[in-house]
Amino acid sequence: MLKRLSSTEQESEPCSVPSHTKESFCRIPLTHEERQKKTHPLQINELSWRIFRIMSEFVEGFQFLSETRSEVTFWGGTRVPSSSKWYKEAEKLGRMCAKGGYTVITGGGPGIMEAGNKGAKEGGGKSIGFNIQLPMEQSLNQYVTKGLAFHYFFSRKVVMAASSQAYVFFPGGFGTMDEFFEIVTLIETKKMERTPVICMGKEFWSGLISWMEETQIKKYKVIDKNDMSIIQVVDSAAEAYEIIKNSEERNFF
Numbered sequence: 001m002l003k004r005l006s007s008t009e010q011e012s013e014p015c016s017v018p019s020h021t022k023e024s025f026c027r028i029p030l031t032h033e034e035r036q037k038k039t040h041p042l043q044i045n046e047l048s049w050r051i052f053r054i055m056s057e058f059v060e061g062f063q064f065l066s067e068t069r070s071e072v073t074f075w076g077g078t079r080v081p082s083s084s085k086w087y088k089e090a091e092k093l094g095r096m097c098a099k100g101g102y103t104v105i106t107g108g109g110p111g112i113m114e115a116g117n118k119g120a121k122e123g124g125g126k127s128i129g130f131n132i133q134l135p136m137e138q139s140l141n142q143y144v145t146k147g148l149a150f151h152y153f154f155s156r157k158v159v160m161a162a163s164s165q166a167y168v169f170f171p172g173g174f175g176t177m178d179e180f181f182e183i184v185t186l187i188e189t190k191k192m193e194r195t196p197v198i199c200m201g202k203e204f205w206s207g208l209i210s211w212m213e214e215t216q217i218k219k220y221k222v223i224d225k226n227d228m229s230i231i232q233v234v235d236s237a238a239e240a241y242e243i244i245k246n247s248e249e250r251n252f253f
Contacts, residue, residue, distance in 0.1 A: 057150055061130070061159030062252065064148050068126060070249050072097050073105040073160050075179050076112025076170030076200075086170050086201055087115040093168065093200075093237035094119025094127070097244065103128060105160055108140045108147050112170040117143035130160050157182070165247045166196040168240055171204040187230050188223075196247050198240050199233045209233060 065071070074094070080087050094104050094116040104120035106113035108129025120127035121143045129144030133151050140147045150156035161167070161183060169180050180199075186192040199205040209231070216223045234240050 054152060054155060057152060057155040058158070061148065061150070061155065062162065065159065065163050065252070068103045068128065068163075070101055071103045071105050071128075071164040072166045072168065072244055073164040074112060074116035074168050074170065075107070075160075075172060075176050076116075077172035077176060078109050078111040078113070079173070080111040080115070080171060082115070086204075087112065089200060089237045090115035090168075090170055091119040093240055095123035096237060096241045098123030098125025098127070100241070100245065101125070102244065105130065105164060106144075107132065107156075107160065108144050110141060112172065114141040114143060117141055121145055130156050132156055161186075162252045163250065164195070165249050166198060166244045168198045168200055168244075169205075170200045184227075184230055188227050193250060194230070195250065196243050197231050198243055199231060200235070200237075200240060202233055202235050205233050 074090060076086070076090060080090075090112045096119075097104050098120040103126040104116050105128045106116045108117070108131035113129070117127045117129055118141075127143055127145040129140050129147040131140050131144075131147055131149045132153060133149055140149075148159075150159075157179060161179075167183055169176060180197070183192075183195075183197055187194055187197070199209075209228075212223070213225075213228065217225050217228070232243060234243070
């Protein structure tokens with residue numbers, strides 16, 4: 001049973017938050033902009049408005065997708081230079097997809113995203129960029145023909161994945177891995193229909209694939225060996241395009 005405190009007890013009751021953090025304490029983490037502008041915790045009515053911002057990103061994103069078709073999403077690292085083999089393969093695949101009538105979707109930034117957009121634009125197709133607003137001011141690359149900016153990573157990720165009929169994962173960092181495992185999980189749990197998951201670059205992906213087979217399947221038995229059939233590892237744009245050509249257009253999740 002809860003104890004009601006007297007006014008004296010309330011005044012003397014120690015706060016569960018350390019005194020040195022009282023000014024910055026907030027139950028919901030602050031955004032970068034909020035940390036810069038606020039000197040006190042946000043009130044609940046201020047925080048509630050985030051829900052509408054999230055809703056608006058989903059609504060605008062799905063409306064955007066309703067105007068495209070035959071989407072293929074490219075994922076990969078921002079740090080991949082234009083001199084890289086994988087930049088060139090992403091550019092080549094983007095061009096092949098555009099000429100084949102596919103819409104190329106990327107995160108709209110540099111590296112692999114730029115390469116995919118460049119190939120798609122030069123191939124005369126739709127070159128889509130779903131950009132993310134970051135403190136380091138990431139902007140759309142010059143090859144995006146139509147773009148949309150997001151504040152939240154999770155809403156951006158959903159929109160990037162929502163209607164694509166194939167996903168191509170080039171070498172990348174934590175973000176690429178996050179997106180890769182989320183798509184594989186959604187397919188494995190049947191929360192989305194089976195859709196090609198193409199990993200570009202055998203040298204890059206072979207270590208992860210071996211670990212999954214030896215550690216996750218054989219040693220710990222935490223995944224089923226049949227789940228590996230979701231993933232297809234290739235080494236060239238031509239191989240990836242052959243898989244894309246045999247994929248089927250689909251609706252949202």
